[in-house]
Every structure is written in structure tokens, then in C-alpha cells.
Amino acid sequence: MTVSADLYLTQINAATSTAALDDIRVALLGKKGSVTELMKTLGALPPEERKAQGAAINALKEQLSAALDARKASLSAVELAEKLTKERVDITLPAAVSAPGALHPINNTILDITCLFAAQGFTVASATDVEDEFHNFDALNFPPDHPAKAMHDTFYMQDGKLLRTHTSTVQVHVLQTQKPPLRILAPGRVYRCDSDQTHAPMFHQIEGFVVEPGIHFGHLKGTLERFLSDFFGIPNLPVRFRPSFFPFTEPSAEVDIGCDRSGGGLKIGSGGDWLEVLGCGMIHPNVLRQCGLDPAVHQGFAFGMGVERLAMLKHGIPDLRAFFAGNSKWLRHFGRAPLGGLA
Numbered sequence: 153m154t155v156s157a158d159l160y161l162t163q164i165n166a167a168t169s170t171a172a173l174d175d176i177r178v179a180l181l182g183k184k185g186s187v188t189e190l191m192k193t194l195g196a197l198p199p200e201e202r203k204a205q206g207a208a209i210n211a212l213k214e215q216l217s218a219a220l221d222a223r224k225a226s227l228s229a230v231e232l233a234e235k236l237t238k239e240r241v242d243i244t245l246p247a248a249v250s251a252p253g254a255l256h257p258i259n260n261t262i263l264d265i266t267c268l269f270a271a272q273g274f275t276v277a278s279a280t281d282v283e284d285e286f287h288n289f290d291a292l293n294f295p296p297d298h299p300a301k302a303m304h305d306t307f308y309m310q311d312g313k314l315l316r317t318h319t320s321t322v323q324v325h326v327l328q329t330q331k332p333p334l335r336i337l338a339p340g341r342v343y344r345c346d347s348d349q350t351h352a353p354m355f356h357q358i359e360g361f362v363v364e365p366g367i368h369f370g371h372l373k374g375t376l377e378r379f380l381s382d383f384f385g386i387p388n389l390p391v392r393f394r395p396s397f398f399p400f401t402e403p404s405a406e407v408d409i410g411c412d413r414s415g416g417g418l419k420i421g422s423g424g425d426w427l428e429v430l431g432c433g434m435i436h437p438n439v440l441r442q443c444g445l446d447p448a449v450h451q452g453f454a455f456g457m458g459v460e461r462l463a464m465l466k467h468g469i470p471d472l473r474a475f476f477a478g479n480s481k482w483l484r485h486f487g488r489a490p491l492g493g494l495a
């Protein structure tokens with residue numbers, strides 16, 4: 153029996169798709185393929201013929217395999233080119249997208265608060281998360297070995313650096329580099345060695361401060377009362393200034409807002425109960441002096457608030473850890489599109 157490759161080669165080269173080519177491969181070289189069937193005829197041949205015929209069939213197999221591979225390569229290239237043309241997307245075309253994304257409530261709260269203070273003439277400033285003791289403590293009037301330093305559980309790093317425990321560091325950076333009058337708002341991350349349902353090792357604060365000649369506690373009160381009432385959307389929100397202590401302010405106060413805890417819930421507004429929302433005070437003369445300002449000329453007030461805490465209170469979020477869990481359902485529920493739109 154003679155074996156001719158021509159017929160098979162014609163079939164292979166006539167295949168118009170890789171799928172059709174695969175069928176041909178099976179029909180030729182598969183378990184029941186024609187060439188495989190040819191092999192099976194060898195056993196019936198006399199030995200001298202078997203050898204020559206076997207070699208011929210093997211050569212045919214190799215020739216067909218090579219032809220199949222070559223055809224496959226060229227068909228694949230054509231198919232890929234066709235696919236690329238067909239699926240081409242003009243990414244420069246403007247498209248209306250229904251955006252399923254939403255801003256995280258932390259970003260939203262920072263945006264809201266920034267806008268409210270922008271309306272009172274504040275501009276945004278920032279500094280780094282990695283700080284030194286000078287900016288985090290010393291320049292803010294913490295005496296070298298004062299126990300006040302232990303008020304914060306600080307993450308210290310090897311080279312004497314630390315992760316800032318509060319955004320009050322921005323007061324020092326700004327006062328050293330910019331000239332009053334200043335109305336500054338500084339949102340940012342802060343770090344404390346603390347973790348439970350209401351404390352996270354990293355959280356966000358917003359620092360605010362004003363330094364201008366003639367600033368007094370009345371300005372502080374007016375600024376914060378207006379902000380709190382706007383932020384919670386409650387006109388005439390009860391606000392109470394309770395004496396407190398911070399090394400960098402004198403006098404210092406903690407600010408409470410009115411709320412109602414009757415019935416086990418928490419309702420912000422009137423009701424006879426109080427809820428602490430931020431710390432504040434008149435900038436200590438030592439801080440002004442450290443930054444090269446004369447306290448006889450310049451006075452200022454400062455305040456600091458926790459972003460997560462304010463967001464929890466405003467939106468009724470019970471667990472701080474949810475902010476950092478990245479749960480998409482939660483994010484869709486509490487998230488909001490930028491510019492006040494709906495997500």
C-alpha cells in the first residue's frame with residue numbers, strides 16, 4: 153500500500169478556522185484517525201514490507217503534524233487579528249457611566265467639614281505622618297519628661313522618629329513657615345497604640361486653628377458653635393464648653409453637644425444629656441513663641457476633632473472597625489458620590 157500525503161495536506165491547508173483544523177487533526181491523527189488506522193494495517197504485512205511501510209507512515213505522521221502546526225499558527229494569527237478588530241474599543245469616546253463607586257464616609261466627612269470651614273475662611277494645610285518629638289510634643293509645650301507625653305500611646309520608630317499622635321503637629325509646621333493672619337484646617341491620619349470597638353491604631357483627625365491679632369475665646373466659641381450646628385444640620389444645637397487640659401492650649405476646653413439618651417438610643421439635639429465631640433483652646437503662648445511669634449501681638453485658637461467619631465455620630469455607625477473592613481455592602485450603604493450626589 154502506498155501512502156500519499158497530498159490529499160491530507162490539501163485538506164489541512166483548506167481549513168478555514170482553528171476549530172475546523174482541530175477536527176481534521178482528530179480525523180487524521182486521532183485514535184480512530186485515518187493515519188492511525190493505517191498503522192493498524194502494519195501487523196498484517198510481511199516483515200520486510202512492514203519495515204518500509206512503517207517508516208513511510210511515521211514520516212507521513214510527522215509531515216502532517218508539521219503541516220497542522222503551521223496551519224494552526226497562521227489561522228490563529230488571523231483569528232486573533234479579527235478578534236482584535238471586532239472587539240476594538242475606542243477608549244477616547246466620552247461615555248455616560250452609571251458610576252457604582254462611592255466615596256468612603258471618612259473622605260466624605262472630611263470633605264463636608266472642609267467645606268463648612270472653607271465657608272468660614274479656612275484653607276487646608278497638611279504635614280507628614282512620620283514626625284519627630286519636636287513637632288509632636290516639644291514645640292507643643294509638652295515638657296521633656298512630662299507625664300502628658302504618656303497621654304498618647306505613641307508608636308516610636310528606631311531613629312527617634314514617631315508616627316504623629318495628633319494633627320496638632322500641623323500648627324507647628326504652619327506657624328513656622330507662614331505668616332499670620334492664618335485660618336488653617338488640617339485633616340490627616342494619626343496613630344496611637346490602641347485598638348478596640350471605639351479605638352483604632354490609625355484614625356483621622358481634623359485640626360483647625362486661627363492666628364490673628366486680637367483673637368479671643370469668643371471667636372473660638374462662635375466658630376465651633378456655627379460649625380457643629382451646620383455639620384449636624386440642627387439649628388440652635390446645644391453646645392457646651394467644659395474646662396479641660398491640653399499642654400498646647402490655655403485655657404483649654406472640651407466641647408459637648410446636646411443629646412438625648414432616653415430610651416436606650418442616642419438622639420443628637422436637645423434632651424438634657426451631653427456628648428463630647430472635640431477638644432479646643434487658646435493656643436498657648438509658649439507654642440506661639442516656639443514658632444517665632446510674639447504672643448503679645450498674635451493670639452489664636454485651635455481645635456481638634458476625630459473624623460471617625462463625628463461620622464459615627466452623624467450617620468449612626470455603631471462600630472469603628474467597620475470603617476477599615478472594606479465591606480462593599482457597608483461602603484455602598486454609607487458611601488456617597490462626590491459633590492453631594494447619590495451613589
Ligand code: PHE
Nearest residue numbers: 318320431432433454455456
Ligand atoms: N490634639 C488634641 C488631641 O489629639 C486635640 C486638640 C487640638 C485639643 C487642638 C486642643 C486644640 O486630643
